[in-house]
Amino acid sequence: MSYNPPIGFVKKDIQLADNLKKLSLLKSYSKQAEGDFPLLLTPEFATRIDWNNPKDPLLQQILPTKHENKTKPGFVVDPLNESRYAKAPGYIKKYHGRAIMQLTGACPIHCRYCFRRHIKSNNIPKSINEWSQAVETIRQDKSIKEIIYSGGDPLMLNSDKLLEISNLLTTIPHIKRLRIHSRVPVASPKRITPDLIKALKDLPLVMSMVIHMNHPAEMDSGVKNTLQELVEAGIPLYNQSVLLKGINDDVTTLITLSETLIDARVTPYYLHLLDPVAGAAHFYVDEKKGRELLLKMRPMLPGYALPMLVVDIPGERSKLPIL
Numbered sequence: 001m002s003y004n005p006p007i008g009f010v011k012k013d014i015q016l017a018d019n020l021k022k023l024s025l026l027k028s029y030s031k032q033a034e035g036d037f038p039l040l041l042t043p044e045f046a047t048r049i050d051w052n053n054p055k056d057p058l059l060q061q062i063l064p065t066k067h068e069n070k071t072k073p074g075f076v077v078d079p080l081n082e083s084r085y086a087k088a089p090g091y092i093k094k095y096h097g098r099a100i101m102q103l104t105g106a107c108p109i110h111c112r113y114c115f116r117r118h119i120k121s122n123n124i125p126k127s128i129n130e131w132s133q134a135v136e137t138i139r140q141d142k143s144i145k146e147i148i149y150s151g152g153d154p155l156m157l158n159s160d161k162l163l164e165i166s167n168l169l170t171t172i173p174h175i176k177r178l179r180i181h182s183r184v185p186v187a188s189p190k191r192i193t194p195d196l197i198k199a200l201k202d203l204p205l206v207m208s209m210v211i212h213m214n215h216p217a218e219m220d221s222g223v224k225n226t227l228q229e230l231v232e233a234g235i236p237l238y239n240q241s242v243l244l245k246g247i248n249d250d251v252t253t254l255i256t257l258s259e260t261l262i263d264a265r266v267t268p269y270y271l272h273l274l275d276p277v278a279g280a281a282h283f284y285v286d287e288k289k290g291r292e293l294l295l296k297m298r299p300m301l302p303g304y305a306l307p308m309l310v311v312d313i314p315g316e317r318s319k320l321p322i323l
């Protein structure tokens with residue numbers, strides 16, 4: 001079983017060449033920013049962009065801009081100090097009972113606000129042998145009950161490898177749950193093939209998936225179909241978003257986002273304050289504004305449609321709720 005060939009790397013896509021040219025003509029576009037963190041998006045994500053609107057909420061998520069070249073005190077390369085928690089190559093254990101495996105450094109799209117945008121992926125294991133250190137570390141630590149696949153984006157890995165690693169985890173008795181954190185269902189839904197869904201469903205682990213959508217315009221029928229297939233396979237879906245200035249920092253957008261998600265049977269999970277990563281300060285929305293937005297959302301939505309507004313503070317033992 002294998003994935004369809006990668007369908008990111010739009011630069012090679014002739015259909016989109018014109019739009020990309022339009023992009024580089026935009027006043028805010030910066031070649032330097034693109035050099036620091038390359039422009040990357042999928043054709044599917046591109047079709048949801050209004051290319052004639054420089055303020056388009058999806059365009060802003062992927063367009064390298066000159067704002068990124070400004071430095072701001074406190075906005076740093078590794079804002080969560082994740083390197084401190086790497087217990088083995090590709091393995092990050094920070095919280096109790098659950099830990100992260102970074103399966104790849106690759107992503108379907110490059111989100112300009114990403115807190116891992118400066119992190120090199122050299123350390124991530126590439127072969128099953130290279131995973132043995134992480135797997136043995138997990139085997140020795142009986143407190144870990146849940147493994148979270150992260151990245152990059154774990155669903156950029158080919159499915160044979162993904163399943164090979166997952167099968168290793170099933171040999172560890174205290175691992176009960178597997179959670180996949182991925183932007184692929186939104187950015188490149190066709191990568192999630194029926195074969196892959198079936199294979200995940202058949203793993204003897206309690207599966208869940210946390211997708212990543214920041215704006216309701218990221219949903220379309222292709223995304224929705226993939227989400228339905230996952231839910232029908234018994235994989236519960238959650239969503240995490242980042243609160244982003246000029247993209248989703250208004251009540252109407254956030255309410256519509258929550259409603260769009262629950263109508264696709266996805267439960268809103270976290271709404272993150274932006275992690276202070278170098279190059280993304282222009283997206284920052286502060287705690288006070290975040291709290292105001294959430295207070296306005298609360299009476300307008302079913303309780304289960306309200307995400308938890310959280311901040312990730314290095315050294316804390318969980319993400320911290322703001323309200």
Ligand SMILES: *Cc1c(COP(=O)(O)O)cnc(C)c1O
Pocket residue numbers: 092093094095098099100148318319
């Ligand atoms: C966010 C995060 C998790 C998962 O936390 P949950 O609250 O269980 O969603 C695990 N490890 C790290 C390092 C994290 O940043």
Ligand code: SF4
Pocket residue numbers: 106107108109110111112114115116151152153183212
């Ligand atoms: S890790 Fe996730 S948020 Fe960061 S660039 Fe990749 S897809 Fe976007």
